[in-house]
Structure formats: structure tokens, C-alpha cells
Amino acid sequence: MIYDAAIIGSGPAGLSAALVLKIHEKNFMWFGSKNLSDKIDRAEMVNNYPGLPAISGKALNQAFQDSVKSMDLKIEEQMVNQIMALGDSYAVMAGSDFYEAKSVILATGVAAVGTLPGEAELVGKGVSYCATCDGEFYKGKTIAVICNKARFEYEVKYLADLAAKVYYLPLYKDVAIKQDNIEVMSAKAVKMNKENGRLSSLTLSDDSQLDVDGVFCLRDEISLGTLLPKLALEDGHIAVNRSMATSLKGCFAAGDCTGRPYQYVKSAGEGNVAAHSAIEYLSTLDEN
């Protein structure tokens, strides 16, 4: 089945787009976190979201949850690893699954942690963003896993059951996962190195080097350059026009990923516009 749209991201931009698509009875997939936005959850106090005065980040995220419930929206928690433009539609790779959608709304936010030097060029050559897709290739091998959220530990476990050895480089505190072949490192990865066109090792923040066959990056924010390679960027953000259309036909973007100011209501406004533009785009497809 081909969906009308796929929304990537569950912050205010993604939510706002989902509300509009639902009202317009579009058949869409919404990828994100059931917690919507960890970032908002952590915000101390928000004073400039009109209609919700002097609200804590936690309460604002809860208000957004109320919107999700009220419109009976479904969030798919699979991580979107890559999107490919197929011409008249898009292939969305999420976890080990594959979805096809006529339009895409990118609401991925901005990555707090960017990609590492050397990372982008080694995607598919030792660097993977998807444990369930690529884990099997590393059966009995030595891998590193970089991970910025405790909730991805189940994927680390999946990898450790396959690999001979896992160097684990968490970007969060209170690591809970324990397994004989998992070595939790205190240094951070700072660079990816290659040999013969493939990943060969990681350089760590203590200047040591880790020889590995592969590295898995489990982040809840995807680097724009690797997500949808042909997308035109501008100053590190997705280039969009006033209709939130990107450089790719049928692909729209909204929220922090389109640029500053990084403000919740700006994101919500853009998500609404992106969804309306996607609906208009879908109507032109129907005419043909």
C-alpha cells in the first residue's frame, strides 16, 4: 500500500502536521517517539506559546499528548534511517521495515549532536543507523555502538547477541545494559577512520583508537545529510520556501530543521503549513 504521506518527527511541527492530515482524512504514517519530545519535556518554563501561558516543558509536552489522544493519532516508534526519492513517491526505511508514501513531511528537529568527522562518507561502508537492518552483517565481529538515548538499549542488546564484542559509547548517564561481551567506554567517539574505503577504527576523546568492523549510531535525531541525501540544505538546515516545500517535489519540511528561531510555536505553525502544502500537492497527483 502507498500512504498519502509520511511525517518524520514528533515534536510540535510533526504533531501540527499530523493534526491537519488527520482532519483532512489522509492516510499517513507518523514516525516519532510516543513521548513526543524529550527536549520539550526538559524545558523549564515556556512563556511564549500563545494560549498556554507560563507552562512547564513537562506540562506543554502533556498538552501535546492531549492533542494526540483527542484526534486518535498513532505514532510509529520505529527509527527512520533513510528516505529515498523514487520519482513519484518516497521509500521510507524505518527499523527493518519499508514504507512507501506519496509525500514526506520532515520534522526531524536539529540534531543536538552532529555526525562525526568521517561518518557521512562511510554510511553503508561500516557505518549503520539501524541495528535490525544491518546487525546480521556483523555476526561474530567487533563493533562499536554510539547511542544517545537509554531507550535504544534494546537495540544494543540485539547487536550484542550477534556480535562477538561490543564497545558501547553511550551519550547519556545511567547506562542499564549489562552483558559479558559489552564493554561500556567512558571516552567519547570523536572521529571515524577508514582503510580501503571502509570503516576501520574510531578515534576516542582520550586519543585512543578502537579497531572495529562496524559502528552503529543510534540517535533519536537524524543528520539531514544522511537521511535524504539529495535534499538541498542552506546553512545546515533544510532549504524551504514559504509553503515549506523543499527542493524535492512532494517533500516538505517544518520546525527546527528548517532554521531559526528554534521556537515551539514557530515549529507548530510550520507543521500546519507543510501539511496544507502536502494536501495541495496530493490533489495535483489525483488530477493526473
Place this chain on the structure above:
Amino acid sequence: MIYDAAIIGSGPAGLSAALVLKIHEKNFMWFGSKNLSDKIDRAEMVNNYPGLPAISGKALNQAFQDSVKSMDLKIEEQMVNQIMALGDSYAVMAGSDFYEAKSVILATGVAAVGTLPGEAELVGKGVSYCATCDGEFYKGKTIAVICNKARFEYEVKYLADLAAKVYYLPLYKDVAIKQDNIEVMSAKAVKMNKENGRLSSLTLSDDSQLDVDGVFCLRDEISLGTLLPKLALEDGHIAVNRSMATSLKGCFAAGDCTGRPYQYVKSAGEGNVAAHSAIEYLSTLDEN
């Protein structure tokens, strides 16, 4: 005194801009209605304002009022009649007063009722938007008053106390005003006619003609073409870029007046961006 900014309009775009300017401790005037938005008040149900699920228009407008109160924002209820670009600042004519501001944020909405044929070219030549500014010119004369809101009847009374005869052309039901020299018409004005470069008469919807010395148009939404004459428009809306900057330096716009989709959260998002852009603009003035 020169204000940092003047915001024109008290819908979600104006409110959102006001919240940001207040947080950034800017010295600004906010022109609008203490009721914020009659249009939202009348909306039946709003399902796509993220964080305020399935809310009635009345309750949404009340939530916006809560934001106004929470940040102690002041709304100036004078009607802005015209804005003039002075070079490095703007002159804002509101009622019979005059304000100067370094930047302007237009959040005027879209006029439900447009201007009449012949109106734009006769502004200042028999056509006025401000009873208290121009009323005295029509002492003992015959005038027409076109008015779209009952709450402007006090201005009609002011005019009737000056003029010999007032033809009243209301665009709302339940007219309350009564005075010997006020004749309430049931036909609508459809055209303004001129003679020797000045307004001479109105053509009404029943094809009759009303000879008048002047006509006052009391509308709560201002036509963009007459508000700030040099502003570049696009398809009847204010032309803006992604920063909500208009064609005039220091002049920003947000909300329905910048184009579709006419959506509350789109307006709120743009108000936030416009205010951030105005703040950035003000900082460049400080450097000089």
C-alpha cells in the same frame, strides 16, 4: 519618545509577537482589540491548535487572553489608520494620536470586506477612516458612514453630533444607535464616485445614489493598500520572506495578512518569527 516596535493587530500573530517582544524587554505599543479576535470568538471548534485539543473558538480566545494577562501585556484599542515610513522609523497614526516606532509588525489579518471601487484614490479627498481625526472637517455637512462593527457606534455618534446629516450604512445586524439626523439605510454602498478630484457620491446596492460631502469607513480590518501605501503585495497579501520581513526595512508581517493557509497556529508561529526578526533588526540599529 520612539518605541522599539509597534504591533498592529491582536489576533494570534500579534499576540505571539507581543509575547516575544515582552520577554526580550522591548519597549513597544500593541494596537488591537481588548477582545483580541472576534473571528476566533465566533469559531465553532478548533481541532488543530497543538496543545489545546478540541477547543471552542470562545475558549481558545480566552486561552489567548490568559497569555495576555500572564505576561501583563497592554493593548491599545485605538484604530490604526495609517502608517508612514519615515526612513529610519515609522509614524503610526492611531485614532487622533501619533506614535513613532523603529520597527513595525503588521498582523492585521485579512479584511473580510474589501475596499469599494473608487475608495483607495479618494482617501483624504472625502474618504476617511478616522472619526476623531477628520470629523471636524464635516461640521454641518452631509456624510455617509460605513461601519462593520457595533462597537464603533460611539464614533458614529461623535460624527452625528458634528454633521448635519448622517446616512448610516451598517454591515452588521442589530443597530442600536438612534439620533434624529441619522438615517439607517438598508442598501449597501457598492461604489464611490468623484467629481473634480473629490468624493461626490456613493452608489448603493439598490442602484440609488447618495450625494455626500464625505464618507467615513469604520472597519476593524484595514485594507493593506491604504494602511502602508508603499508595501509590496503579492496576490493581495503582504509579500514576506522566511524571516517575515516585508519589502520595507524594519517592517515585518505575520498571520493571515501574509497569505494562506488562514490557520491560527500558522499565524502564531509567524508572529513569533516576525518578533525575533524585529529584535535582530533593532540590534543592527544599536550598532550604528
